[in-house]
Amino acid sequence: MGDRYVRRPVPFLLHEITILNASDPDLAAVSRDLGLALSVDEMKRIQTHFTERGRNPTDVELQSLGQAWSEHCCYKSSKVFLKEFVFPIQTPDVIDRGDAGVMAFDAEHAYALRIESHNHPSAVVPYGGATTGIGGIIRDVLAMGAQPIALVDPLHFGPLDYPYDKLPRELKHPKYLFGGVVAGIRDYGNRLGIPTVAGCIEFDEGYLGNIVVNVGCVGFAKRSQLQRNRVREVGDVFVLCGGHTGRDGIHGVTFASVDLTKEAVGGWEAGAVQLGDPIMKEPLIHAVIESAQAGLLHGLKDLGGGGLSCVVGELALNGGFGAEVDLERVPLKQTGLAPWEIWVSESQERMMLVVPPENVEKVLRICELYDVPATPIGRVIPEKLCRVRYRGETVLEMDLEFYVSGPEYRRPTKAPSLSIKDAAIPPEPRDLRAVLMKLLKSPNIASKEYVIRQYDHEVRAATVIRPLQGVIGKQAHGDAAVLKPLVDSWRGLAVSVASSGGYTALDPYRGGMNAVEEVCRNLVAVGARPHALSNCLNFGNPEKPERLWSLREAIRGIGAAASALGVAIPSGNVSLYNETAEGPVLPTPAILGVGIVDDIRSCVTSDLKKNGDRLYLVGSTGIDLGGSEYYRLLRIEGGLPPDADLPSSKAAMSGLLRAIAEKDVAACHDLSHGGLAVAASEMALGGDIGARVRIPVSDLRFDVALFSESSGRWLVEVHRGREEQFLRTLAAVPVREIGRVGGTEVVFTRGTKSVRAALPELRRTWSGAIPDLVVVS
Amino acid sequence: MKTSEVRVAVLLIEGTNCEDESVAYFRYLGANAEKVHLKQLTGDAPAELRRRLEDYDILMIPGGFAAGDYIRAGAIFAARMKRRIDRDLVEFVEAGKPVFGVCNGFQVLVELGLLPALGGTMTEMPEAVLAMNDSGHYECRPSFLRQENRGGCAFVRQVPRGRMLRVISAHAEGKIMFPRGIEKRVLKELKRNDQIVFRYVDDRGRYAGYPWCPSGAVDNIAALCNRDGNVFGIQPHPERCFFRYLHPDWTRTGGPEGLGDGSAIFASALSYVAERF
Incomplete structure (x- = not known):
C-alpha cells in the first residue's frame, strides 16, 4: 500500500491518499484500509469530486466523508421511506425537528424528545455501551437548549436462561449482557440526576446475537431558551465545551454501519466504544443551560457520532454558511493524535456552542464556574465550505454540500417468499390456571421491579406517577409515568415506551402500527393525551432486500398509526446492520411516546x-x-x-x-x-x-x-x-x-x-x- | 426574623443533583434560597459571584453523586469543604444555625465529622460510615420513617414524636454503621443525647428488615442530628414527598392537594431560624 498513502512533510501525521487514478479494487482497498465503510460507488463519487479539483484528498478529508456518509449519520438507506410515510404527517405543536424534536407544552414552555439505539457498542461492551448511550441521547435533548428531565430504556436480550452449551462461541450470554446494560444505565443515569421513568424489557431468542438497547430522553425548556442546531451569523465563534478529546470512540459510526462481524467486534473493543463520564456531563448540562437561559448563544449541537467532523459541517450548512477551524486548539486527553483522529474522535461529554464574538467571554466564565473546559476553536465564514487547519497547515478543505449531504438510496426491497400463514388455533389446554401462572412467570411479563428500583425514577422531585403503582410495598406495573415539570402549574407530561419485535417479525406493517397504538394506549391509561412520538427502528442489513422490506413496512405502519391517532413524530433514529453470523435481529420498532396531562390531579x-x-x-x-x-x-x-x-x-x-x-x-x-x-x-x-x-x-x-x-x-x-x-x-x-x-x-x-x-x-x-x-x- | 429574611444556601459541586428542587421548595415556603457552588464560598469564583457562609442562616447539602462518589459516598465533597472552609463550618454550627444534609448530603456530613459529632462540633475523623446497601446495589423505593426524637432536633419541631412520614429512598450507600467494637456504646450515646431522629418502619409502624429498611442500616436508623440538634442528616429524600402529589400512593390515599409529608422538615428548619434569630 506504500505509494498510495503519501506522507506530507509536516511535523505531524498527515497523509494524502492518491485516488485520482485508482481502480475500483484499489478504491475498495482504501475504504477498507482506512476503516471508512464506504462502497466502491461512494468512493468513485469522491474520486470524481477530487478529480474536478485536481488534487488528492487528505486522510482527514476521507475520514470525514466516511463519517458523514455513514448509514448512522445520513440515513442513506432509510430516508426514502421516512420521507414517504413519516415526514409528511402534519400535526400542530411541532416547534423544531433537530437533534431532538421540540413540541409545545404550553404558551411559554416546550419539551424535547428523542430515542436512539446503542445496540452495537452495548453488545460488545454492555456496561460502557449503555452509559454512553444515555450520554448521547441526553446531549441530543440538551442541544435544543432543553434541560433533560426523563430517561427511558427499552431493552431486548436473548433468554436469561439460555443454555450455555448451546450458545455460539462468539456470543456473550444474555445474563451477562443484561447485567452490564442495567448496571450501566443505573450508574450513569443515577449519577447524572436524570430520572429513568419508563422502559420495557423483552427476552427472545431473536435477540441472542443482536441485543437491542435503546435509550430515550425528554427535556423541558422555556421557549425563550430553545436553541437551533445551526450557526446564525458570519463571525460566530465555535466554542467546544466539555470533555477533552482522545482516541476513544474512533470510528463508532462506521462500525455501527456494518454487520456486527468478528472484525467489527474487534474494532469496537479496540476503541470504538467511547468512555462515559457523568461527572463531566452533569456540570456541562448546567453550563449549557445557563448560557442558553442567559441568551448568550446563536446555536448549539452535540458531538456524537463522527465527532467534530460531523458537528462543525452540519451546524454551518444548516445556517447557510461555512466554517473554519484550527484543530490544534482542541484540548486533548493524550498527545500524539493525528489530525484525522482529533477530527473524528467520538470522545464523550462534549457540546459545540455557537457564540457571537461579544458573548464569548461571558460563556467562558459560566463554564469556568462549573470547571467545564471551554475553548474557541473556529468561526463561521461566508463561503459554504469547511476549512480545517492544524498548526497552520490546511488539512481539510471541502465544499459543504458535498461533504455533509451524503448519498441517499432507494435500495431494492422484497417481501419474503413464504408469506406468513395464520396458524391454526390449538385445542384449549385443560389447565388454564397453570397457563396463567406460567405467563406471570415469563420474564416478558413478570415484575421488572428488580430493574426499575435500581434506577432513580424520582430525582428532580417531579415524578408524580411512577413506573410502579399501588399500595406501598406491593406495587405493580403501571402503563406510563407522569412528570410535573413546573411547580406552579398542574400541567403534566406522561412518558411511556412500547416495542413490538414479536409482532414485527410476523407482520412488520402490523408490528409498526401496534407499537404506536400501544404507546398511545399506555399514555391514555394514566389520563394523558398522546401528543408526540419518537421512533427507534432496529433492523438488519438494509442491503438485503427482505430486511429492507420489513423496515419499509414497519415505517409504513408507524406512519399510518401516527397520522390516524393524530400524534407528531418530530424525531427518530434508525439502527441498521443489527446482524451477526447467526442472522439478523428480531426486527424491532421501539417507540417513545409523550402525552400531555391538562391537570395531573385527575391522573x-x-x-x-x-x-x-x-x-x-x-x-x-x-x-x-x-x-x-x-x-x-x-x-x-x-x-x-x-x-x-x-x-x-x-x-x-x-x-x-x-x-x-x-x-x-x-x-x-x-x-x-x-x-x-x-x-x-x-x-x-x-x-x-x-x-x-x-x-x-x-x-x-x-x-x-x-x-x-x-x-x-x-x-x-x-x-x-x-x-x-x-x-x-x-x-x-x-x-x-x-x-x-x-x-x-x-x-x-x-x-x-x-x-x-x-x-x-x-x-x-x-x-x-x-x-x-x-x-x- | 421573618421567614422571607431567612437565607438558605443550597451547596453544590459537580455531580450534586437535587439542588434545583431543594431551592424551589425552600422558596415555596417563603425563604430566600439560592444555589451556591462550593467555589463561591472558597474564593475561587470571580469576585461578583463570591459568597460568605456566615451570610446565610441555613446550609443545605442536597442529594446527588458529588464528584461521582467514586471513593466512599460523600468523601470527596467533604474533603474539599474541610480543606477550605472548615473554620467557617464550625462557626456556622456553633452559632446554632441549621445544617441540613439529604442523602448524599447526609453522607457528606458524616464524612465531614459533623455527624454524629460525639467527639466535638466537627470531629477530625468520621465516626460513622454510610456503607453499601445489603442488596449490593442502588435502591429507589418509598420508605416509611417514624419520628423518634424527644425534642432536641430543630428539623422535626413540626413533626410530632411517633408520627410516620412517607419519604423516598434512593441510594446505593445508605447503611449507617459505627466502628466495630464500640457500636453498642455509640448507639447508647446517640439515644442518650437524643440524636436519633428517624428510623425505618414498615407500613404498620413496626421495625422491619428489607425492603422496608432498604439498606440494612444499624438499628433501622434513617436520620441523625448532632447533640445540639441543629445539624441534621437524613438518608431518604423528604423533598421528593414535599407535596401530596409527590406521595407514591396519592392516587389511592389522600389525593393530590396540599403539602406532603416531607415539607414539615423544611418548615421546621425555617421556623427554628425565624424564632431563634
Missing part, C-alpha cells in the same frame, strides 16, 4: 382501589394470538399479530380521556402481553385486593378471551356511583361490564369453568421470576 394508576367497584373492558377482543405470549408459551411460531382498528382506538382513547378527566375512573390498565388475564392480575397485585372477572359463555373460547392480545383495549375500574356517567361518556365505544373488585383472589369464570389464584401465590410467581434468574443468592 389514574393501574392498581385496583376499592372493594365492590365495577370493572369494565373497553375495546373489542378478537382471536389475536400471533406473536402473543400465550403462543410463545405453547411454542407456536406463526399466526397473525393483532391488527389495529385505528378509528375505533382513537374513539376509545378520547372517550376514556374524558371519563378520566371527569373523575369516573378509579384504575385503568392497558391490555397487552398476556391479555386480559395478566392485566387483571397486575391490577389486583398493585391494589393488593382481588377481582372477579366473568367471561360470557356466548363469547370467545375461555383461553382466547383470557390471553388474546387484541389491540385497543383497557381494563377499567369505575368509581361506585359513576357507572352510568362512564357508560354515557363511552357510548360510542365497545364497553362491557366484566367483573367486580374484591376478595383476596383473582377469579376468572366462564360458565362452569373457572381459573382462580390467591394474591400471595400470584405475587410470589410474578415478583420472583426475574430475581430467580439473575440474583446469585
